[in-house]
Amino acid sequence: SQQGEEDPQALSIQEGENATMNCSYKTSINNLQWYRQNSGRGLVHLILIRSNEREKHSGRLRVTLDTSKKSSSLLITASRAADTASYFCATDDGNKLVFGAGTILRVKS
Amino acid sequence: DTAVSQTPKYLVTQMGNDKSIKCEQNLGHDTMYWYKQDSKKFLKIMFSYNNKELIINETVPNRFSPKSPDKAHLNLHINSLELGDSAVYFCASSRLPGTPAWETQYFGPGTRLLVL
Numbered sequence: 001s002q003q004g005e006e007d008p009q010a011l012s013i014q015e016g017e018n019a020t021m022n023c024s025y026k027t028s029i030n031n032l033q034w035y036r037q038n039s040g041r042g043l044v045h046l047i048l049i050r051s052n053e054r055e056k057h058s059g060r061l062r063v064t065l066d067t068s069k070k071s072s073s074l075l076i077t078a079s080r081a082a083d084t085a086s087y088f089c090a091t092d093d094g095n096k097l098v099f100g101a102g103t104i105l106r107v108k109s
Numbered sequence: 110d111t112a113v114s115q116t117p118k119y120l121v122t123q124m125g126n127d128k129s130i131k132c133e134q135n136l137g138h139d140t141m142y143w144y145k146q147d148s149k150k151f152l153k154i155m156f157s158y159n160n161k162e163l164i165i166n167e168t169v170p171n172r173f174s175p176k177s178p179d180k181a182h183l184n185l186h187i188n189s190l191e192l193g194d195s196a197v198y199f200c201a202s203s204r205l206p207g208t209p210a211w212e213t214q215y216f217g218p219g220t221r222l223l224v225l
Contacts, residue, residue: 033213042113042199042216043152086150090214096142096165097214099152 006089010104019076021103023089024069030092032065034074037086037102046074046087081109112136115200115217122190123225129186130220132200140164140204141183142214143175146197158183159204190224197221 007022023032031050035043049056049065049072056063062075076083084107090097113134122128134141142165143155157165158177172188183200200217 035216037150040219042218043201043214045213045215048213088152096154096157098154102150104150 006087006100006103008103009101010106012106012108013079015079015081015107015109017079019079019083019105019107021074021087021105023072023074023100025072025089025091026070027091027093029067032063032072033090033097034061034063034072035088035090035099037088039085043088076105079105079107081107083107113200113202113215113217115198115220117220118218119221119223121223121225124190124192126190127186127188128190128222129184130198130200130222132183132185132217134181134200134202134215134217136202136215138202138204138215139180140202141177141180142201142203143183143185144199144201144216146199146219148196152199156183156185187222190222192224195222195224 005024013019029051031048033048034046036046037043047058047061047063049063051067060077065072086102086104088099088102090099115132140159142157144152145155146152155167155169156175160180161177174186177183197219199219201214203212203214
């Protein structure tokens with residue numbers, strides 16, 4: 001079953017703007033991860049936030065987690081054309097990860 | 110020095126054929142996975158092996174048979190290919206020994222399968 005669902009499905013912004021993507025999930029989790037997939041490539045891990053953490057930063061990425069609302073957000077600041085990709089959240093479900101359907105981000109230069 | 114590699118990158122074949130995809134990781138991980146990504150980019154796990162032992166077998170037709178000769182390799186054999194098997198298949202690995210199964214996964218570049 002699909003655990004994480006991203007919102008919006010697609011996002012188009014200008015270079016330099018911030019991009020925010022949201023993920024909602026259904027059951028309790030140990031951690032939530034965000035991955036990026038460039039066109040024609042495999043997924044690349046961006047950041048992992050544990051269930052007892054509320055916010056985490058990595059470079060231009062900021063992830064928040066609200067376990068009471070079962071939701072997470074990924075903020076990319078000062079976006080670049082190279083950030084154009086699909087972004088997926090993934091949550092643990094027993095001994096596996098379950099991925100959402102992804103948000104397609106397009107950054108226009 | 111690619112971490113997770115897959116071959117072939119592209120596979121075009123006729124319906125009814127049998128084909129194999131190979132995966133290798135050099136990260137020292139003991140868990141490997143096969144995922145299927147459909148045309149809408151939805152990524153779904155198919156199989157997972159831990160130290161050559163099958164631990165996840167999702168609802169996948171038995172035409173799909175994974176094989177793990179050692180913990181660094183996981184192959185996927187598909188019999189009697191159907192049109193609906195067209196997708197991108199990703200191999201991934203995770204879990205240094207002693208860490209939880211839900212930790213970061215490392216993906217291969219994918220195999221684009223087109224069944225005609």
